[in-house]
Amino acid sequence: MNNNLIVVIGPTAIGKTNLSIKLAKHFNCEIVSADSRQFFKEMDIGTAPPSKEELDQATHHFIQHKSIHDVYNVGDFEKDALKKLDTLFANHKYAVLVGGSGLYVDAVTRGLDYFPEIDVNIREKLQLEYQNKGILHLQEQLKVLDPEYYATVDLQNTHRVMRAIEVSMSSGKPYSSFITSSKKTRPFNVIKIGITADREIIYNRINQRVDIMVEKGLTEEAESLYTHRKLNALNTVGYKEIFNYLDNEWELDFAISEIKKNTRRFAKRQLTWFRKDETIQWFDYLENIDNVIDHITQNTL
Structure with missing residues (x-):
């Protein structure tokens, strides 16, 4: 090499x-x-x-x-x-x-x-929450579910915030635990x-x-x-x-x-x-x- x-x-x-x-x-x-x-x-x-x-x-x-x-x-x-x-x-x-x-x-x-499979119902629920309550609501969820990733992710990037939440909720483990x-x-x-x-x-x-x-x-x-x-x-x-x-x-x-x-x-x-x-x-x-x-x-x- x-x-x-x-x-x-x-x-x-x-x-x-x-x-x-x-x-x-x-x-x-x-x-x-x-x-x-x-x-x-x-x-x-x-x-x-x-x-x-x-x-x-x-x-x-x-x-x-x-x-x-x-x-x-x-x-x-x-x-x-x-x-x-x-x-x-x-x-x-x-x-x-x-x-x-x-x-x-x-x-x-x-x-x-590599991340676990996502529960489709959780993804749809988060989409509705975003539409009705906005990004700040999702940011607060992420802060509770995975404070480590919350400290580093671009909190204005809705896609990444939602991705972290859905992985955390689907797996029962923080999103950051899958980052090796x-x-x-x-x-x-x-x-x-x-x-x-x-x-x-x-x-x-x-x-x-x-x-x-x-x-x-x-x-x-x-x-x-x-x-x-x-x-x-x-x-x-x-x-x-x-x-x-x-x-x-x-x-x-x-x-x-x-x-x-x-x-x-x-x-x-x-x-x-x-x-x-x-x-x-x-x-x-x-x-x-x-x-x-x-x-x-x-x-x-």
């Missing part, structure tokens, strides 16, 4: 795209995105995908390759990403995997865990690079990114997607808040402030997830690129 997968992870807005492009250029390889929000082509502003200029600097895969109307989950991504990596490693010694979706990164590097530390064998060496910064810096970068999204037309983009707002892909930070504005439930300024707040909370959960992984080598977001390259080279097979 002499293939090496460089994994670039960290909280949202920290600079993962910029670093991954620099590494792809240095190691003459291509980039596989593991950012599940950036899979969907209709969500061009609110998910902050790489710009055209960034995409031109290095070949990217799994950026806006799906429609919000497609059914696409982490299991599908695991299969697709591994198949793509097989192709990339046929011509290159390196590949870069980049993203802030911890579950999707783990699917590629470690493999997915066992690792599937992969035909490549994994080198994990984490980017971080002081909390105030991370939060400031998030606030600035949201302001840029709004300037680019986030409100108008959400309005164009409004009729599809019940789709799972759109049940995410940045769109949900603007939909509340479009429903005349919130003022626009308040909706934008909620996007910033919920994105900051998401970043905190991202770091909680990643910091459980002792194989990650962390670097400050301003670290000299040469030091990152030296670390990768020293851990290359």
